Amino acid sequence: MPDAPLLARAHPDEVPVLVDPAVGVTLRPLVAADLPRVVEQCRDPESIRWTTVPTPPGGYGLADARSFLEDVVVAGWRSGENLCWAVEGRDRPGVFCGSIDLRLQGDGVGEVGFGLHPDARGRHLMSGALRLVRDFAFDVARLQAVRWRAAVGNWGSRRVAAAAGWPCEGVVRASLVHRGELLDGWVGTLLATDPRTARFWADPPVLSGPRIRLRPFAEAEADRIAEACRDARTQHWLVSLPRTYTREHALGYVESTREAAAEGTGLVWCVADAGDDRCLGAISLEGFGGYSQRAEIGYWAHPDARGRGVLTEATRRVTGHAEETGLVDSLLVRAAAGNTASRRVATEAGYREVGVLPRCEPLGDGTRDDLVLYARP
């Protein structure tokens, strides 16, 4: 391991302290006084779910934390193969908030790993910490490539990695060993020559109207989505949906809305009731990432929300958002000629018919219909 001996340091005295005064995050040696909070972090369900912290019978305890300090942290600095820091925030000087490590794999390659104490999350501490380790890895350790990996579905980790510049390059199946199970993993590599800037992430903003609130989807909507997508009318007009639409499909759909946001390829909103927040339908704005700045609006409504102008209001709201923010240059809606309700939504929301593609739209009963195109005037 050619990189490691150069980075070997006596712990704690020689461990470099890294500070980002703007974010208020400090990386410093992890010491014995931190161990009670290391125990709390390692007993936290999110840490257990997403990281490989040990889960001994009776739960992670002080003895486990002590051997982590000696066998992983101190030994890692001694060999220079695993550089682990404690994360601290400006608002709580001296308090352990989590840890982050850089594992040297030789040949100029390293890998980052991180986790926060539950009471320190959601304050941008980890994205700040990761930027410090990224700069250390390239500027001090002189690495050429630093890898980030996370179990598929760990959106918090992916978001933090993206905020520090990491791309998510895809899924490597069965690439993570997690308590005896092989999990699919996301992987991303940042090169020394890559820009060190946050990656674009297009979260759908919350848009409120008199009767509806457009917001991101959540897993809790899975049953409402499945009901809507199993419905005979939805199945007839949206032939791309799986024919036997299950709750699993709905959960996959919610994941796909996050993927679209992360990749900046589309925005998908849950159309929620402004009063009780019930899911009434979905509306999406897709395809705007390309050179043409063209985008298409698509929608469906839950059967119990139809006939009340809900999707018309949603389409107006999303159209307004796209036009006001300059996100797109042109907007399109497509509807099968026989789908009167969908065509009404387009015209009521201010679109005009611009053309027809004959017999272009396959339907659920195996027949084909003309496809009507609508655009903004």
Ligand SMILES: CC(C)(COP(=O)(O)OP(=O)(O)OC[C@H]1O[C@@H](n2cnc3c(N)ncnc32)[C@H](O)[C@@H]1OP(=O)(O)O)[C@@H](O)C(=O)NCCC(=O)NCCS
């Ligand atoms: C993942 C983890 C380190 C995030 O730390 P954090 O300090 O809360 O993250 P940040 O505050 O820096 O968040 C950066 C962005 O990610 C978003 N984010 C954080 N956690 C998120 C989550 N679970 N889901 C979606 N987005 C999330 C934040 O909202 C923020 O977005 P913004 O910049 O638009 O405001 C923390 O949740 C954790 O310790 N999880 C358990 C351990 C773990 O998963 N470790 C990674 C293993 S690979």
